[in-house]
Ligand SMILES: Nc1ncnc2c1ncn2[C@@H]1O[C@H](COP(=O)(O)OP(=O)(O)O)[C@@H](O)[C@H]1O
């Protein structure tokens with residue numbers, strides 16, 4: 001199963017998906033149609049409360065649609081807004097170790113740890129205690145954890161909301177590099193309410209009043 005998913009291009013598709021939380025009459029998400037069929041840096045932008053986190057919960061199956069169909073053939077990893085809600089272990093190595101879901105030898109484990117830390121620009125951070133990391137380094141460690149567990153599709157829920165601008169740019173560039181890697185490009189869906197981040201995306205959709213727009217070129221994207 002792992003090999004099949006690893007070698008396949010991850011694919012997510014929503015067909016006429018509507019969703020309301022229990023007790024709510026109005027749909028929060030209404031007749032949502034979109035698909036992601038190829039690797040790249042995909043962004044969804046929307047104001048606070050527009051349903052962005054709900055959209056991610058529908059994608060990874062935490063909640064089910066009221067109507068419509070969701071098809072997700074992907075090995076999905078998550079990066080949340082607050083890394084302190086995600087990181088469990090006391091240092092980078094132990095956090096990465098609990099995310100390795102393969103039976104591999106010590107030598108290979110060490111190589112993998114080195115490789116994923118390198119991929120997120122954290123070479124040499126293996127022994128660093130988590131409490132000494134900046135917010136942006138914690139977010140990049142969370143991305144490394146997704147990579148080491150062989151995720152091929154990463155959902156990032158406002159990963160820069162708590163970061164200063166320097167850290168924000170490093171996290172953006174990390175995902176940009178991973179999604180444009182010519183050998184094995186990653187698929188990433190990045191949720192944001194920060195319009196200045198959109199220029200990093202390959203394609204952008206806006207969630208507004210329950211409706212998700214079609215994919216648009218970031219430069220053509222109009223805030224309306
Ligand atoms: N578990 C829940 N039960 C009921 N309402 C919820 C729940 N989670 C979120 N909501 C409501 O749904 C709306 C959209 O929330 P959310 O998807 O978190 O938006 P965003 O991530 O865009 O800020 C908000 O009005 C929020 O209060």
Ligand SMILES: [Mg+2]
Nearest residue numbers: 052053157158
């Ligand atoms: Mg949210």
